[in-house]
Amino acid sequence: MRHARLKTMLFAAALAGSLAAGAMRAQQDVKVNHTSLKVGDMAPDFTLLDNQWKQIHLSDYRGKKNVVLAFYVLAFTEG
């Protein structure tokens, strides 16, 4: 009898766990979205370190140069 109740509780816990995992997965899927930026939008400014540890501000190029931003997946990988 006690065994049966334990089994039910374990089952309920497992079910809750898988539901939570499902919800988390759904949330992550939402994050895998395409950029919402479109042609004609202003490019958000940023400050990042380059490979010489120098700060690069996108806004420094305003009025001076066109900027091609090529986002790549990871260094040492194809593409």
Place this chain on the structure above:
Amino acid sequence: MAKLEATDSVVFGISIDSPAANNAFAQKIGVTFPLLSDMNRKVLKEYGILKMYNVQKEEYDWAQRTTFVVDKKGMIQSVEEEASAINPNNAVAVCTKLPKK
């Protein structure tokens, strides 16, 4: 690259790698343009191109391969995603059409 420089444009590669890793990568593949580190994924989030990758059942978020062309006013002139972002010719074509001043 020379074609792009002729259009008064600069190129930045951006990923989540560290400056040290990017420098080694730059030397290995011989790129002449800066590689920028978005280690805290701030810019990726702002540009909305963070993508989940499943590696051996663990999920990691890295950049989705995307190329933006930003003109001198700071306005986006072109957005290319995934496969078409690999070929730089389109970005070159866009830059060539942009006004010189």
